[in-house]
Amino acid sequence: MPGEMNPRERWGLLLIDEIPDRPPVYPLVTSHAAAAYGCDLIQYCTDGEVLAEAQLYAQRLYQHEGLSVFTDVGIIAEAMGSKYHLREYEVPILDSPIIQNPEAVEDLRIPDPVQDGRLPVYLEAIDKLYTAAGDILPVFAFIPCPFTTSAGLRGTEEFLISTALAPENAHKLLEISLQAAVKFCDECILAGALPVLVDPLASGSVISRSTFSQFASPYTRRLIEHLHRYDLDIMLHICGDTSGMLDLIPATGADLFSMDKADISSAIAICGDKIRLAGNLPPHGLLEVSRIDMAQKAEEAVEKGITNPKGFVLSTGCEAPIKASPEKLHKIIEIGRKSHYDFKW
Amino acid sequence: MLRPHKNCHQKMRARQIDYREWHHLFRQIPEELVESTRYYRHLNDAEWSKYLFPPSTHAVYGNRLLRKLKFDNSLASLRLWGFAMSEGERLYRARQSGYRVIAEMGDLGAVTPLVHSFPDTISFYPDCLWWTPFLMESHVLFNEAAEFGLGEDCCFVRAAIGGYSKRAYFPKPDLNIGVTGATCDDMAAVMSEIALSGDEIHWFELPHRSEDNFQYSKKFLAGEHKKLCNKMEELTGVKFSESRFNDVVDKVNRLRSLIKECKELTAADGLNPIGGIEMMNVEFSALSYYADLDECLSVIEDFRDMLKARVNAKEGYTGQDIKIIWVTPAADPILINYLEELGGRIAGSEYVINQVTSRIRKDCSPFEALAEAQLQGSLMGSSAFRAQLVLDEIERTKADGAIISGIFGSSHCPFETSIIIKAVREKGLPVLAFDTAQPGKVKLQSQIYNRMQAFMESIRISRSRYAG
Numbered sequence: 001m002p003g004e005m006n007p008r009e010r011w012g013l014l015l016i017d018e019i020p021d022r023p024p025v026y027p028l029v030t031s032h033a034a035a036a037y038g039c040d041l042i043q044y045c046t047d048g049e050v051l052a053e054a055q056l057y058a059q060r061l062y063q064h065e066g067l068s069v070f071t072d073v074g075i076i077a078e079a080m081g082s083k084y085h086l087r088e089y090e091v092p093i094l095d096s097p098i099i100q101n102p103e104a105v106e107d108l109r110i111p112d113p114v115q116d117g118r119l120p121v122y123l124e125a126i127d128k129l130y131t132a133a134g135d136i137l138p139v140f141a142f143i144p145c146p147f148t149t150s151a152g153l154r155g156t157e158e159f160l161i162s163t164a165l166a167p168e169n170a171h172k173l174l175e176i177s178l179q180a181a182v183k184f185c186d187e188c189i190l191a192g193a194l195p196v197l198v199d200p201l202a203s204g205s206v207i208s209r210s211t212f213s214q215f216a217s218p219y220t221r222r223l224i225e226h227l228h229r230y231d232l233d234i235m236l237h238i239c240g241d242t243s244g245m246l247d248l249i250p251a252t253g254a255d256l257f258s259m260d261k262a263d264i265s266s267a268i269a270i271c272g273d274k275i276r277l278a279g280n281l282p283p284h285g286l287l288e289v290s291r292i293d294m295a296q297k298a299e300e301a302v303e304k305g306i307t308n309p310k311g312f313v314l315s316t317g318c319e320a321p322i323k324a325s326p327e328k329l330h331k332i333i334e335i336g337r338k339s340h341y342d343f344k345w
Numbered sequence: 346m347l348r349p350h351k352n353c354h355q356k357m358r359a360r361q362i363d364y365r366e367w368h369h370l371f372r373q374i375p376e377e378l379v380e381s382t383r384y385y386r387h388l389n390d391a392e393w394s395k396y397l398f399p400p401s402t403h404a405v406y407g408n409r410l411l412r413k414l415k416f417d418n419s420l421a422s423l424r425l426w427g428f429a430m431s432e433g434e435r436l437y438r439a440r441q442s443g444y445r446v447i448a449e450m451g452d453l454g455a456v457t458p459l460v461h462s463f464p465d466t467i468s469f470y471p472d473c474l475w476w477t478p479f480l481m482e483s484h485v486l487f488n489e490a491a492e493f494g495l496g497e498d499c500c501f502v503r504a505a506i507g508g509y510s511k512r513a514y515f516p517k518p519d520l521n522i523g524v525t526g527a528t529c530d531d532m533a534a535v536m537s538e539i540a541l542s543g544d545e546i547h548w549f550e551l552p553h554r555s556e557d558n559f560q561y562s563k564k565f566l567a568g569e570h571k572k573l574c575n576k577m578e579e580l581t582g583v584k585f586s587e588s589r590f591n592d593v594v595d596k597v598n599r600l601r602s603l604i605k606e607c608k609e610l611t612a613a614d615g616l617n618p619i620g621g622i623e624m625m626n627v628e629f630s631a632l633s634y635y636a637d638l639d640e641c642l643s644v645i646e647d648f649r650d651m652l653k654a655r656v657n658a659k660e661g662y663t664g665q666d667i668k669i670i671w672v673t674p675a676a677d678p679i680l681i682n683y684l685e686e687l688g689g690r691i692a693g694s695e696y697v698i699n700q701v702t703s704r705i706r707k708d709c710s711p712f713e714a715l716a717e718a719q720l721q722g723s724l725m726g727s728s729a730f731r732a733q734l735v736l737d738e739i740e741r742t743k744a745d746g747a748i749i750s751g752i753f754g755s756s757h758c759p760f761e762t763s764i765i766i767k768a769v770r771e772k773g774l775p776v777l778a779f780d781t782a783q784p785g786k787v788k789l790q791s792q793i794y795n796r797m798q799a800f801m802e803s804i805r806i807s808r809s810r811y812a813g
Contacts, residue, residue, distance in 0.1 A: 002489065002492040002493075002510055003489075003510045003511065003512070004511075005512070005513050006485060006511075008406075008407050009511060009513035009514075012406065012407075012513060013437075013513055016393070016434050016437050016438070017393075017437075017441065018437055018441075018516075020513070130409065131409075134407055134409055135407050135481045135482060135483030135485060136483070136485065138406075138407075186368065186369075189368070189401055189405055190368055190401055192404065192405065192409070192412070193405065194405050194406075229371075229372075229376075229379065230368075230371070230399065230401065230402045231395065231398045231402050232402060343512075345512040345516075345517045
């Protein structure tokens, strides 16, 4: 339609503090793209071309406003030596962490994104997506934050224990995880993607405010500082309940906060003048069996979200489930696309 | 303030590098330099005003061609690129900071000093959106123009109406100034569509220039500037001030003389000191100063210093020894890289912006002075005038040949190209003329490359014969 903005234009305005015609609609269609496309998750997670094709297919199907390169949060830890179990119909899970004792940290090396683990899968997918549609759609590469990667290197339980009992070991691990993330981010940028930082383990559902402030936030902040040096606008996604740490989010330096379980109005009141918000439709509500009225949720989210002074993106609180109902996804996207700002030109 | 002596890459051999290498080199630039390189410097708390960033930053936001281009490796060039590439955001930031934003369409540029003499007012040139489809390797703006009936039979400047329609490339201008009369037909069609779509335009008439009616044209044009001045007074609520105008003219003359100096340095004998795309960015700064005159001056001065240092030290790129005059700006910048890859260098140019090259006089009325400068415009008179501009450039630079990158559908190209070709050939020099291919037309693009290759080979062979 003449005069209609495309996603690249809409996101572009949002990121320079301008009001676009409406909020971008960007549910996190990641592994669900594989299901929509008809491939299994092993193919999706190990073949960049398949990942790209699936993303393009899903985007054509749903018309959401961004391409997402994401397989799992262990992508960096795996490239550093941890073993992950790939499954056909579920996302990969940690099988055996590379660090079995604290001294082994010294043996870790920063992976080469061009050849180690499945990092090249990301780069291939980004390049293909950027080449195919990068003028119209932003390409987002989901990069695990150092806190989450450290858990993948040491094992979640051991790592969390080390933050309390051997903080110096935790910091060593976080430091090398940070360096690995910096290097990987650089390659993703060069391939054409904007990094989105994901830190599921830094959730308020898992750790305290104090642990977040001491171990998660400082390394995320340094990673964002590196990316800000290149003038990139960075979205931080934290899964689970973050309602108790919303005031701590701006200190990470993130430009957008993609939130899961927290009230949008509270988030606006606490940090809406400092950060753009994305969220936060309940992902499980997209399952066929769910009785959650997703249309109502989407309308509520839009109504609250568009009042955020720094801007809003209608999204899901976490990844759309692999078995999400296409009808429900269509519905929330349709509601988002009907929303509008009081845009005057 | 960035100065060459602080240039951390000055010790590096001058060469062209890709976006990947710039991304890594960028980390070596001291943080304080990145922090202090800002536009709108008087806005002290503007956290968004930094602009010294590598091409990879702009590539991530969709400027896909940057992944293919070759860039000069000096810090001054990086600064120039960052400044030019940030113009779009700068227009929005200007509006957010309370500036008036004025669109100048058609063969203007000559009115910019007048516009900038009003307080808190900046301008931009929507015609320059013609580079956007090429930088993004995209048809978005062209497709949008097609919705208004402006298809492939119209010049690439049709991208401008896409910008107006999409409302996502610049803020709504406080005033649109459009040229009518002796101007490009295609842009005239674009402006008509913009006006028909509801955007009010202040029409500025350009008279046809000829030897016989020069004085009349000058008087007429001075009247057009006066009318524009009245419009600006009405818009801003501020009376025109000759003293403010003179301050701006001093700066603009300084800018024009810096650009001229850069062009002279570029044509110097010896190694090619700089890339043609960087020089094109320099030349186009004269139109609307990339929306910040003070910073623009500093950027171009820094660039001139770097060039001067290179020429004095006999530094430059190796293997680019055939001097070419480029006629009509390359809408697709990669064409310039092709030339350089084939051993050529752009020693001079005629980029249809001659109206912003001469010094503005200060010993007559402001409107007369602006009119006189504007009457040097490349396109407002006979094609013979423009052909002479090309011959002057050949003479000045001792060029080996000329390349004319035309635009299919552009009204003036088919008529004047043959006249320019004839004039250059009569001087005994070879000319290559082609139509620039639209983004994505890979096969047409490869044909252009082949023709450039043959052209460069023929110059080389002819040189060796004469040398023998």
